[in-house]
Amino acid sequence: MRKFLVHAKTFDRIEEALKPYADQISPLILSDEGDLKHPWGESEAKAAIAYGTVDAYFSPAVMTFFQTLLGFEQLDWFQSSAAGIEHPLLQAIGQKAELYSGSHEQSEAIAEWVIWAGLDHFQGGLARRAAQTAHSWERLPFREISSTHWLIVGFGAIGQASGRRLRGLGAAVTGVRRSGGQSEAADQIITPDQLHTALAGADAVLLCLPLSDETENIANADFFKAMQPGSLFVNVGRGGLVDEDALIAALDTDQLAHASLDVVREEPLSADNPIWSHPKITLTPHISALTPQSSRRTDQVFLNNLGLFLEGKPLKNLVPPEEFS
Numbered sequence: 001m002r003k004f005l006v007h008a009k010t011f012d013r014i015e016e017a018l019k020p021y022a023d024q025i026s027p028l029i030l031s032d033e034g035d036l037k038h039p040w041g042e043s044e045a046k047a048a049i050a051y052g053t054v055d056a057y058f059s060p061a062v063m064t065f066f067q068t069l070l071g072f073e074q075l076d077w078f079q080s081s082a083a084g085i086e087h088p089l090l091q092a093i094g095q096k097a098e099l100y101s102g103s104h105e106q107s108e109a110i111a112e113w114v115i116w117a118g119l120d121h122f123q124g125g126l127a128r129r130a131a132q133t134a135h136s137w138e139r140l141p142f143r144e145i146s147s148t149h150w151l152i153v154g155f156g157a158i159g160q161a162s163g164r165r166l167r168g169l170g171a172a173v174t175g176v177r178r179s180g181g182q183s184e185a186a187d188q189i190i191t192p193d194q195l196h197t198a199l200a201g202a203d204a205v206l207l208c209l210p211l212s213d214e215t216e217n218i219a220n221a222d223f224f225k226a227m228q229p230g231s232l233f234v235n236v237g238r239g240g241l242v243d244e245d246a247l248i249a250a251l252d253t254d255q256l257a258h259a260s261l262d263v264v265r266e267e268p269l270s271a272d273n274p275i276w277s278h279p280k281i282t283l284t285p286h287i288s289a290l291t292p293q294s295s296r297r298t299d300q301v302f303l304n305n306l307g308l309f310l311e312g313k314p315l316k317n318l319v320p321p322e323e324f325s
Contacts, residue, residue, distance in 0.1 A: 002076060003028050003048040005068055007055035011039070013295065017303050024310055025049070028068075034061040036068065048072040049309070051302050052093075053081040054290060069093055077309055081298040082106070083157065085323060086211045086238070094324030101305055101317045104157035105297035106289035110236050110262075111161035113288035117260035118145055118166070118204060120282065121232050146170025151202035152186070153195065153218075154209035154237060160185040162206060174198055196226045204232040211238035219243060224250035230257045236288050239265035244275065251280040262288040 004018075004025040011018075011029045018025065026043030030036055050072075056065045066089045069075065078097040083104050085094060094100045119125075123142040131138040148171050152159045155175035163173045163185035175186035176195055183189055190198055199205060205227060209215045219233070220243040227233070233256050235242055244265060250256045260282045264275060267286055275281055305315045 001026055001043055001045045001047075003043055003045050003072070005030065005048060005050040005065070005072075007053060007059060007065065008032075008037075009055040010051060010053045010299070014299050014303060015039075017299075018306075021306065021310060025306075030056065030059070030061055030065050030068070032059050032061055034064045036064075046072075047074040047076050049077045049079075049306075050075065051079045051081075052090075053295070053298065057082070058286075066093070070096060072096075077101070077315070079103075079302045079305055081295075081302075084210055084238070085319060091324050094319065094321075099309070099315060100319045100321075100324070101315045102319055103298045103301045103317060105301055106294045107157040107161040108297075109291040109294040110158050110288040111165050113262060113284070114162045114206060114234060114236060115165050115169070117234050117282065118148070118150075118171075118232070121204075121258050121260065122148060126279075126282075144170075148172070148203040149174070149201060150204045150206060151198055152176065152206045152208060154207060155183065155186065155189065156208065158236060159206070159208040162208070174202070196223070199223065199226040200228055202228060202231060204234060207233075207235045207237040207241050209237045209241055211240045216240050217243045219247065221246040221249070224255055227256060229255055232257060233259040234261075235259075236262045239263045239267065248274060248278060251278065256280070258282065262286055 002025055004027045006027060006029055008029045008031045011027060022040060026045060027040055028036055028038055050069055056062060070092060075097045077099040078093050080102045083102045085091065122145050124140050127140050146169055150166050150171055151174050152163055153176045155177040159175055160183060163175060166173050173186045175183060175189045176192060177189060178192060180191045181189055207219060218241050224246055247259060251259060258280050262284045263286055266273060269275060275283055308315050
């Protein structure tokens with residue numbers, strides 16, 4: 001028997017699927033109010049497993065979730081609904097857990113957000129909404145996305161899902177990744193040493209990178225200066241990838257036409273942050289993966305791995321221990 005820590009909202013979705021394992025796990029559910037309950041009865045087991053989802057990560061009780069995890073005497077396995085592991089708390093969990101597995105199932109939802117951001121910009125969404133607000137019957141032309149060239153920096157699961165959709169709409173796609181090679185999701189793949197040269201040829205630049213010492217502030221003043229004047233900048237990676245002062249300066253000088261951001265350095269953004277009101281920035285509060293379909297897919301990854309774990313078989317999407325410093 002093992003304790004099983006999970007957020008209450010996640011538990012409500014998967015409880016029926018968990019019942020076949022009732023003799024092997026004892027759920028410990030956390031509410032947004034910070035209450036911990038044992039819906040199937042309390043267990044004295046010292047060993048534990050846990051499933052971290054957006055329900056927990058964005059909960060008011062998120063610190064209780066992580067404190068409970070770190071307080072377990074023995075954490076045999078942690079499944080995260082996210083692919084990223086750079087957050088210090090996830091690093092701490094990775095060091096404590098015997099096994100740590102992630103998920104890439106949010107990529108499809110994030111890619112749809114990218115398509116929305118691209119269509120909204122190239123079709124002049126801001127001007128259209130302003131015309132409607134002004135009751136102005138203004139016939140505004142727009143640019144077909146099939147005429148655009150996208151540079152996707154970080155060509156993992158999110159980059160590839162975005163690339164496939166963009167190519168399906170007729171756009172040209174260049175992917176950037178360390179391994180180079182080829183991909184059906186891109187017209188060409190280049191390596192990071194070619195990035196700055198490639199920036200000048202892109203109508204839109206999309207960041208999908210994880211945050212590391214190597215990638216922090218990769219989008220800096222030199223990066224924006226190298227971009228094609230009047231182009232679109234999109235970030236669905238991490239806020240720390242971007243020098244936000246340099247981004248605002250590039251927008252203010254018309255080096256860039258627009259920025260669409262789902263992630264920022266400060267989350268939640270403080271009320272006086274200039275990103276809120278900048279006329280050339282479209283901001284969403286880190287919600288590009290927040291769909292019911294994404295939740296169902298990530299739940300299925302966990303349930304599949306739970307069956308494998310309890311049978312003593314290798315898990316899918318395992319993160320190597322050396323990734324946790």
